[in-house]
Amino acid sequence: MRTxxxxxxxxxxxxxxxxxxxxxxxxxxxxxxxxxxxxxAVSSSSPQADSVYEARYAGLSMGTIVSAKLYAADEKTAxxxxxxxxxxxxEYEKLFTVHGDGPLNEVNKNAGQWVPVDCRIAALVQxxxxxxxxxxxxxxxxxxxxxxxWKIGFGxxxxxxxxxxxxxxxxxxxxxxxxxxxxxxxxxxxxxxxxLDLGAxxxxxxxxxxxxxxxxxxxxxxxxxxxxNVALIANNPSGQNWRIGVQRPDAERNTILAxxxxxxxxxxxxxxxxxxxxxxGKTYGxxxxxxxxxxxxxxLASVTIVNADxxxxxxxxxxxxxxxxKKALAAAEREKLSVxxxxxxxxxxxxxxxxxxxxxxxxxxxxxxxxx
Numbered sequence: 001m002r003t004x005x006x007x008x009x010x011x012x013x014x015x016x017x018x019x020x021x022x023x024x025x026x027x028x029x030x031x032x033x034x035x036x037x038x039x040x041a042v043s044s045s046s047p048q049a050d051s052v053y054e055a056r057y058a059g060l061s062m063g064t065i066v067s068a069k070l071y072a073a074d075e076k077t078a079x080x081x082x083x084x085x086x087x088x089x090x091e092y093e094k095l096f097t098v099h100g101d102g103p104l105n106e107v108n109k110n111a112g113q114w115v116p117v118d119c120r121i122a123a124l125v126q127x128x129x130x131x132x133x134x135x136x137x138x139x140x141x142x143x144x145x146x147x148x149x150w151k152i153g154f155g156x157x158x159x160x161x162x163x164x165x166x167x168x169x170x171x172x173x174x175x176x177x178x179x180x181x182x183x184x185x186x187x188x189x190x191x192x193x194x195x196l197d198l199g200a201x202x203x204x205x206x207x208x209x210x211x212x213x214x215x216x217x218x219x220x221x222x223x224x225x226x227x228x229n230v231a232l233i234a235n236n237p238s239g240q241n242w243r244i245g246v247q248r249p250d251a252e253r254n255t256i257l258a259x260x261x262x263x264x265x266x267x268x269x270x271x272x273x274x275x276x277x278x279x280x281g282k283t284y285g286x287x288x289x290x291x292x293x294x295x296x297x298x299x300l301a302s303v304t305i306v307n308a309d310x311x312x313x314x315x316x317x318x319x320x321x322x323x324x325x326k327k328a329l330a331a332a333e334r335e336k337l338s339v340x341x342x343x344x345x346x347x348x349x350x351x352x353x354x355x356x357x358x359x360x361x362x363x364x365x366x367x368x369x370x371x372x
């Protein structure tokens with residue numbers, strides 16, 4: 001394979017990655033393979049023409065590893081993906097972060113007052129409110145005060161005091177969010193003491209936004225992975241579906257439970273198997289209940305949703321996981337969501353009929369149930 005582009009060094013990667021964030025642009029031969037990772041693993045069939053150019057990216061952002069493979073029919077277009085992709089990732093991280101300076105954090109700092117915001121923030125907050133209402137608070141955008149008490153994934157290492165949990169819960173209520181989406185003058189208000197946290201929906205939105213951004217500058221095909229939140233640009237360069245691996249919840253990363261074939265959608269998985277703490281002999285996952293203040297009690301190990309709308313897929317993933325299988329299956333049918341649900345004992349896998357023909361389960365010991 002002849003390399004015709006240049007490696008572009010990017011800064012800010014942790015030692016967990018062997019190199020800095022990189023973009024490489026090169027032509028793909030008929031024998032080349034396009035591979036990546038998404039909720040476990042991704043691969044595609046061989047491109048059929050030498051005129052397809054691939055650009056690869058890897059970097060740290062939003063508390064996870066962000067990677068992308070983007071394809072164009074000419075080298076100049078592919079070479080331009082580097083700066084554009086990195087700039088958009090940085091823009092979106094700043095837009096939705098609550099862990100540093102940014103417009104969303106201004107809403108939290110000024111709780112109790114109307115705060116002017118980018119209209120993209122207002123729209124996503126409204127979407128979050130809608131999912132909270134439809135899921136009966138299994139998804140809660142004002143979970144921030146509770147997240148700040150537990151700090152799972154952010155330095156927390158023990159069960160909080162009950163009085164701290166109770167105090168935090170008093171501020172968790174999406175109904176107290178007000179959103180004004182007046183074009184050019186959008187604003188958001190939360191009650192004093194509340195804290196917005198869009199971490200369970202923003203990455204899905206960002207994945208869909210990156211797809212549109214990259215298509216606008218010439219990406220014909222692509223796969224974007226935001227730490228298990230996968231967004232697909234069309235099909236793979238060979239004209240076939242992408243193959244997405246669904247992570248086995250009880251095993252190391254990239255151990256695959258099932259393979260899904262998909263194109264032009266987002267594929268998002270939620271579970272409590274990666275961000276968790278051990279305290280007093282018990283394990284606590286990071287997905288918290290807005291009712292009990294404790295990590296969600298559920299009989300599900302993971303939830304995967306396939307949807308063209310990344311924000312909807314992301315928000316509903318969290319909601320369905322917290323609901324447990326019975327309510328999750330009812331909600332998925334009601335909301336017309338294409339899902340893969342894995343039971344906590346890893347004995348049952350529920351697959352929506354809409355995607356069942358595109359799912360191959362690798363663990364033959366599991367009972368597969370096709371649902372509406």
